[in-house]
Amino acid sequence: MKxxxxxxxxxxxxxxxxxxxxxxxxxxxxxTGMSVMELSHRSKEYDAVHNSAKERLKRLMNIPDTHDVLxxxxxxxxxxxxVPMNFLSKGxxxxxxxxxxxxxxxxxxxxKVGSTHIAASSKEANYTYIPKFEDIQLSEDAAYLHITSNNTIFGTQWREFPNVPVDLVADMSSDILSREINVGQFALIYAGAQKNLGPSGxxxxxxxxxxxxxxxxNLPTMLDYRTYSQSNSLYNTPPTFAIYMLSLVLEWVEAEGGVKAIEARNQEKAAIVYAAIDASNGFYAPHAEKESRSLMNVTFTLPNEELTKKFLEEAKEKGFVGLAGHRSVGGCRASIYNAVPLEACEALAAFMDDFRRRFA
Amino acid sequence: MKxxxxxxxxxxxxxxxxxxxxxxxxxxxxxTGMSVMELSHRSKEYDAVHNSAKERLKRLMNIPDTHDVLxxxxxxxxxxxxVPMNFLSKGxxxxxxxxxxxxxxxxxxxxKVGSTHIAASSKEANYTYIPKFEDIQLSEDAAYLHITSNNTIFGTQWREFPNVPVDLVADMSSDILSREINVGQFALIYAGAQKNLGPSGxxxxxxxxxxxxxxxxNLPTMLDYRTYSQSNSLYNTPPTFAIYMLSLVLEWVEAEGGVKAIEARNQEKAAIVYAAIDASNGFYAPHAEKESRSLMNVTFTLPNEELTKKFLEEAKEKGFVGLAGHRSVGGCRASIYNAVPLEACEALAAFMDDFRRRFA
Ligand SMILES: Cc1ncc(COP(=O)(O)O)c(C=O)c1O
Ligand SMILES: Cc1ncc(COP(=O)(O)O)c(C=O)c1O
Ligand SMILES: [Mg+2]
Ligand SMILES: [Mg+2]
Ligand SMILES: [Mg+2]
Ligand SMILES: [Mg+2]
Known part of the structure; x- marks a missing residue:
């Protein structure tokens, strides 16, 4: 099976x-005579898996000793x-x-937890761009500034990160490990694994x-970051198989040449798909403004609903999976995370060109 | 490999x-040309897995329509x-x-959440038994009565469940699906999957x-049971692989003849191990009182630390895994969940007999 x-x-x-x-x-x-799923989370074999995932991530992302991985x-x-339960205190x-x-x-x-302030927003433009640094207006007594480094649904991405006089917190769920970043710039980074790091869970x-x-x-124990930091994330039973998969994915990233090499390939991959859009004379209309384009999620629309439907149907027949846009915005989206091969992006671009020639 | x-x-x-x-x-x-881990949690293929896990559990446990599975x-x-965040209201x-x-x-x-009351306890006896129904003293204005159906560490288990005039909540982490129960007797049952249901996660x-x-x-969305009930547990990305494994385990339970058949085998398995203890003339001293013995976790001590160590070392050499007692209580523990074959219990009992003959 292909x-x-x-x-x-x-x-x-x-x-x-x-x-x-x-x-x-x-x-x-x-x-061991057991599946990794059957190992006790207190066994030395699982411990090695757990710590290998943690250490590899530290090495790959160049995480300084000031920071911990949970x-x-x-x-x-x-x-x-x-984040707010732990860090958004009264006042x-x-x-x-x-x-x-x-x-x-x-x-x-x-x-729900405390006081908030919108420091910047591109909502008025349907999230087509990332606000400029100079447009970020911090409130007094800011607990932190929270950003979403890559916007999975709208297909925009921060190129660089603002140097702000408060703690920077980033949701990097959809672009962690896709490019070199300076972890020291962040107070806290979080990411669900299910894009660049492994399976969900x-x-x-x-x-x-x-x-x-x-x-x-007095926070609930499982919602207090100290619980994880003090126990090496072993206070209770961790999702051992998901962490095992994470460790294998990180090993693979190392074998591929590390984040620098992955980043170069991600740039190449995104360039291929965006080229198909840019060469289409508006047939494929990108959602994101050029300078805010995501290297992870390429979002675009076709001239009308009918063509979108046709495009998605033909794509499906040809073995392309997951090209429908998020149900909240419609259109199309190609998510080209680390593990998506260059070849898949080339095949997609070729299909887009061909489809456009037939229907433009 | 064996x-x-x-x-x-x-x-x-x-x-x-x-x-x-x-x-x-x-x-x-x-x-699909993909691993189950690579499927979107919004795809029809994953949806079938998700719903099969849910429906099978409903069938196997005979869960009435009054109850939902999350x-x-x-x-x-x-x-x-x-549990207390959702149900322990003021007053x-x-x-x-x-x-x-x-x-x-x-x-x-x-x-941490509200007022509590200890309705019964066997702590004074180092948790060697399950309190009798008549010793359960409910407070006024009880929000619920919480019990632990099987005590994984001490090796005791409720044989039957009390009929109380308040909502009964049970942590069934270590004996769910091991025996027939009347789900209708419970307001809420919860269980980590990693004993009888599947992998952790x-x-x-x-x-x-x-x-x-x-x-x-105003509860945090992810801590509000309604979030799961209203979205069929698909509000955010579920741990798809763990749920897939759960569905396979449930399919296996069905193939084995359902919970009734599993329960009969569990009784047979436990009888074999407890027989080795009871025939040992006190060499293996059970932690639990007879009428409170767990069919899932058999806990016992040897005459002294030295023999315990020797026992665990020999056991390990012979391919027995996980027989050390929980780090908080020491001694030995054999966890004989649904997936532990009868043969493993026979091998353990034979080893226990042999070891006892040599060292008693
Ligand atoms: C009865 C019981 N409750 C709760 C837990 C804690 O489960 P978890 O590690 O999934 O948080 C365990 C773990 O062994 C258990 O046996
Ligand atoms: C940027 C971003 N944040 C948060 C989430 C939510 O993640 P989860 O489903 O793990 O809760 C997603 C999911 O796609 C995401 O892309
Ligand atoms: Mg978004
Ligand atoms: Mg997740
Ligand atoms: Mg216990
Ligand atoms: Mg768990």
């Missing part, structure tokens, strides 16, 4: 060698609440930049250690 | 046919907080029966629908 051209927005494509490795050892992990459950959506104001649906959801959860949090001192007492 | 005799307390043994099935389709799920993340430990009192470490942890989290909640009407507004 592998599908998988453009799913998450859960999404995983590297084939990772799946093959997982398959080969699924019944017998390292001669593994949680609940998805990025639970982080929308955990402080949670600052949010709105760049899409996920930022809005993050803000909505923060409002584990959430990665990278946190600057001094933030832990600010956490109020 | 399969280990896996007596882990959780994550724990999975049925071999389930692992083989997962392995065989890991790279190509139902001719899939969450965060483990049973997050349920310790979610009400959360009632807890203490039968072990997990009940204590549940109570500790409830105390998904938590099952069975909830009586009318309870949803009592949930306060």
């Amino acid at each position: 592998r599908a051209y998988n453009f799913n927005a998450g859960p999404s494509a995983l590297p084939l060698p990772v799946l093959e490795r997982a398959q080969s050892e699924l019944l017998n992990f390292q001669n 593994f949680l459950q609940g998805g990025a959506s639970l982080q929308f609440s955990m 402080k104001i949670g600052n949010y930049v709105l760049t899409g649906s996920w930022s809005e959801k993050a803000l909505k959860e923060a409002k 584990v959430t990665v949090v990278i946190i600057r250690n001094d933030l832990l001192e600010r956490i109020p007492d | 399969r280990a005799y896996n007596f882990n307390a959780g994550p724990s043994a999975l049925p071999l046919p389930v692992l083989e099935r997962a392995q065989s389709e890991l790279l190509n799920f139902q001719n 899939f969450l993340q965060g483990g049973a430990s997050l349920q310790f907080s979610m 009400k009192i959360g009632n807890y029966v203490l039968t072990g470490s997990w009940s204590e942890k549940a109570l500790k989290e409830a105390k 998904v938590t099952v909640v069975i909830i009586r629908n009318d309870l949803l009407e009592r949930i306060p507004d």
Whole structure:
């Protein structure tokens, strides 16, 4: 069976060698006579998996010693609440930049916890761009500034990150590990694994250690970042198989040459798909403004609903998966995360060209 | 490679046919050209998996239409907080029966949320027994009565459940699906999957629908049971692979003849191990009183530390895994969940007899 051209927005494509490795050892992990899923989370074999995932991520992202890596459950959506529960204390104001649906959801959860302020927003333009640094207006007594580094639904992405005089918190669910970043610039980064890191079921949090001192007492244990930091994310049973898959994906990124090499390939891949859009004379209309384009999620519309439907149907027949836009915005979206091969992007661009020639 | 005799307390043994099935389709799920991990959680293929897990559990446990099945993340430990956050309103009192470490942890989290009352406890006897129904003293204005149906660490288990005039909430993490129960007797049941249901990473909640009407507004979205009930547990990205494994385990339980057949085998398995204890003339001293013995976790001590160490070392050499007692209590523990074969229990009992003859 041929592998599908998988453009799913998450859960999404995983590297084939990772799946093959997982398959080969699924019944017998390292001669234990057990599946990795059957190992105790307190066993030395699982501990090695757990720590390898953590250490590899530290190496790959160049995470400084000031920061710790935590593994949680609940998805990025639970982080929308955990960030304010841990850091939005009375008298402080949670600052949010709105760049899409996920930022809005993050803000909505923060409002349940404390005071908030919209520091910048492109909502009035239907989230077609990332606000300029100079348009970010922080409130007094800001607890933090929260941004969404990549907007999975609208297809925009921060090129660079603002240097602000408050702690910067980023939802990097859909572009973590896709490009080199300076982790030291962030107080806290979170990401659901199901785009660039592995399967769904584990959430990665990278946190600057001094933030832990600010956490109020009496939070529910499982919602207190200190629980994870003090136990090496082993306070209760972690999602062991998801963390195992994460460790394999990180091993694969290393074998591919690290984040720098992945970033170069991501640029190449995105360039191929955007070229098909730009060469289409408006047949494929990109949602995002040029300078805000995402390298991860390419969003575009066709001239009308009928053509969109036809495009998606033909694409499906040809083995392209996941090209429908998010149900909240419609149109088309190609998610081209780390594990999507260059070849899939070439095939998509070729199909787009061909379709356009026939229907423009 | 021979399969280990896996007596882990959780994550724990999975049925071999389930692992083989997962392995065989890991790279190509139902001719999609994708792994089940690579499917969108909004795809029709994943939807079928998700609903099959839900429907099978309903059938197997005979769950009445008054109740719904939800899939969450965060483990049973997050349920310790979610239960009081959702149901312990002001003026009400959360009632807890203490039968072990997990009940204590549940109570500790409830105390952070509201008022609590210990309705019964066997703590004074180091949790060697389950309190009698007549010793359960409910408070005024009880919000619910919380029990731990099986005490994984101490090795005790409720044989039957009390008929109380308040909503009964049960942590069934370590014995769900091991025996026939009357779900209608419970307002809410929760269980981390990693003992009888699948790998870690998904938590099952069975909830009586009318309870949803009592949930306060303004809870964090991910901590509000209504979020899961209203979205068929698809509000955000669920742990798709863990739910897939759950569906396969449930299929296996059906193939084995359902819960009735599993229960009969569990009784047989436990009888074999307890017989080795009872025939040992006190060499193996059971922790639990006879009428409170767990069919899932058999706990016992040897005459001294040295013999315990020797026992565990020899056991390990012979391919027995996970027999050390929980780090908080020491001694030995054999967890014999649904997927542990009868043969493993026979092998353990034979080893126990042999060891005793040599060292008693
Ligand atoms: C940027 C971003 N944030 C948050 C989420 C929500 O993640 P989860 O489903 O893990 O809660 C998503 C999901 O696609 C996302 O793309
Ligand atoms: C009865 C019981 N409750 C709760 C827990 C905690 O479960 P989790 O690790 O999924 O949070 C366990 C774990 O072994 C358990 O046995
Ligand atoms: Mg998730
Ligand atoms: Mg978005
Ligand atoms: Mg769990
Ligand atoms: Mg216990």
